[in-house]
Amino acid sequence: MDIQLTPEHEAIDQSVRDLCANFDDQYWTDCEENARFPVEYYDLLAKNGWLGITMPEEVGGAGLGVTEAAIMMHAATSSGGGYSAASAIHINLFGPHSIVVHGSPEQKQRWLVPLLQGKEKACFGVTEPDAGLDTTSIKTFARKVDGGYMVRGRKMWTSTGQVANKILLLTRTTPKAECKRPTDGMTLFYTDLDREKIEVRRIHKMGRNAVDSNAVFIEDLFIPEEDRIGDEGKGFYYILDSLNPERILVGIEAIGVGRNAIDRAAKYARERVVFGRPIGQNQGIQHPLAEAWTYLESAYWMCLRAASLYDNGKSCAAEANAAKFLSGRAAFDACTKAVMTHGGMGYAREFQVERLFRESILPRIAPVTEQLILSFIAEKVLGQPKSY
Structure with missing residues (x-):
């Protein structure tokens, strides 16, 4: 068992990060404060073909799997854009899946081509x-x-x-x-x-x-x-095709948010000097950040495990739900610790961690609550009677 990214996966990660590097903290702050859709970011990713990563090749997509989409979305959120970066393009990766599976050839051409080209939203x-x-x-x-x-x-x-x-x-x-x-x-x-x-x-x-x-x-x-x-009359069954990919992507996007927060906190801890020493030299700062890293790392590989199962046509409902559950909690914990590491400056917008902290509650709530995930696993994995 080889648990590591392939060279192709590493290339996806680096390519997306290179594009995201065009958009700095000030860009995302301006979009956030002015409630403005990040159209420049969206257009650049569309121009470079990333909106069609999971779309069929016959409509101009790359025909890749949820694993590749997950790596792409993790790169986007961990590069500083957070959930604004993810949500701007998120629906392109899971939303149209019912069209891919159940749409007619004419519908796929009419709908998916302009969607992945960024001409329609x-x-x-x-x-x-x-x-x-x-x-x-x-x-x-x-x-x-x-x-x-x-x-x-x-x-x-x-x-x-x-x-x-x-x-x-x-x-x-x-x-x-x-x-x-x-x-x-x-x-x-x-x-x-x-x-x-x-x-x-x-x-x-x-x-x-x-x-x-x-x-x-x-x-x-x-x-x-x-x-x-x-x-x-079959619409409910059609949207089920999108649910597990959505949980996987939301989970790994959360990991990207958490990792970006921890990276910022670690940098601040190395540079912030109090009582003649960097605060990162104190175990009271080191240990919470290190603990957050371990939770993020484990949740990251749970997401990729679920994605691999999905892409290989195997059952992954429990794993996809578990990945989303673990990722949401790990990201919230990491962002909380990042704010606390910054002390009073963690409350200031300048250091960005307050923005990531506010976003980190989202994957604990949506698109499915932690309580429903636990009920699902209790019933489907542990054989308990249905509780709702």
Whole structure:
């Protein structure tokens, strides 16, 4: 068993880091403080082909796996951009997977080519205010009409909705009460984000403000038949294709945030002199940072273990969930210790660790909570009765 990156993986890591080096701390601070999408960063990665790393070669993508995407996203977040860097391009790597697997050849050409070229941006409309993680209880409804569907409903925490011109939208086409199983009767669409019919209202939040999150209100949106992905009523099963890759990517992005925070803290500890010696000479500073490194390292390889299983067509649900769980906690711990290492200056924006700290709570909450992950593992791995 050879647990190390291949030369190809190292090349991906270095290439992404070289591009990210064009965007310094001031760039990300400006995007954060002005709530401005990092369009220059997005365009540069699109120009160099990175938005299509997991897309099929027939639409211009690289046709690589989740492992390569994970290495790419870790490089992006650990280079200083944090979750703003990740979330600007994140949906390109997992969101369109249902199109790749279930879309027609015509749909793949029509949708994926401009997406990976950076000519179009997409957002992900699944979560709803009254359903949360109980996806089977969504209420956004697509009513069949001549030539397509008429949609009304609400979505919540829809990222990049302010800049997107496409939306991947999960709806009900059959009421839950009329379905044999609660997972039946949902239909998936990829369609134009028509702002005459869709109101996108920005949510003001703690961190990652360069990439918007939104409440979305849909009122009589017509979606043509040709914008439906796969069969009517099978949408829930289609989005499952994206869940494990999403957990893996969110996990390894968190590791990048944590590692960047620890790197900054270690540098500060070497340079900050108090009582005639660098504070990093004190074990009270050394040990917390070293401990954070060990947790980040172990979670990193858990992410790559899950990615390897996925890419080889093996079951990885438990590993993907565990990777996300461990990574979220390790990143939060690392960012907390980075702020504490800086003392009072950790509270100042100048040293950036406060920005990373604010972002580090995100992977503990989204896209699935720690509690649901533990319930899943208890049931599926440890054989306990379902608790919810």
